[in-house]
Amino acid sequence: MEENHNQFDILEWYPHFQSCVRYFLDHAQHSPPVQAVAAFINIQLPFQKTQNPVVTSRMSGGSPSAIPSPTSRAAGKLPMPMASPNQAPAVVTLNPYIRRLVVTGFDFPAVLHGFFGDSWAQGIGPMHEVERRNYLFAAKSASWLDVKAHYDMGEEQSIPFLRPLQNVTEKEIVNAESNWSEWLAMQDWMVGPRSPEVERNSPIQHLKMEDA
Incomplete structure (x- = not known):
């Protein structure tokens, strides 16, 4: 869903x-x-x-x-x-x-x-x-x-x-793993501007990756 x-x-x-x-x-x-x-x-x-x-x-x-x-x-x-x-x-x-x-x-x-x-x-x-x-x-x-x-x-x-x-199907397990990771991020307040997705796509993150 x-x-x-x-x-x-x-x-x-x-x-x-x-x-x-x-x-x-x-x-x-x-x-x-x-x-x-x-x-x-x-x-x-x-x-x-x-x-x-x-x-x-x-x-x-x-x-x-x-x-x-x-x-x-x-x-x-x-x-x-x-x-x-x-x-x-x-x-x-x-x-x-x-x-x-x-x-x-x-x-x-x-x-x-x-x-x-x-x-x-x-x-x-x-x-x-x-x-x-x-x-x-x-x-x-x-x-x-x-x-x-x-x-x-x-x-x-x-x-x-x-x-x-x-x-249980493999797709169902993968979807559950993805949603579980989102819940763990929620427990650590990694939401909104601190979301792992936002950080991965931020200009600062890209700059750090390029420097590395």
Whole structure:
């Protein structure tokens, strides 16, 4: 994402992201395969939340208890509730699910497609890329115990296990190394006019190189 930040169009990206949210809430979370993965990696789906459960991308005007069982809908026994124009879209963040899939090694394309639909690459792809890099950074920054604690969640959603990053490419490692170097420069306040890039391109630096 950072590598092509100049070409990244956030307005073009957003409809794809919205499509991922709708698919996750309206279809994926009610499917047995997604429910099985979520149970195995110990993360609650939106409709399973004890407080403010979200069953669809359009919140019903009634109480959650009046909404048909998601399991029954997944089995085809009951229709999905119809949304009215006056119903506000549900607000659900996808980051916890992307993070949990990454650190448990379940972030394969087939699984991401099952969770977020056909638009997953355009919608949550940039976030997935960043979370994979963040996981590399976390592993480099802290011990296993600290990393696990970082990825644990409340409501008894502690992470059951950590797996090394899966299907890593050389390009991904090179990009992570570049971003890690930028972070180290940030720690040393080597930013702005003190950035290594600025110093390399400064007239004084060129003069020193020529003198050498």
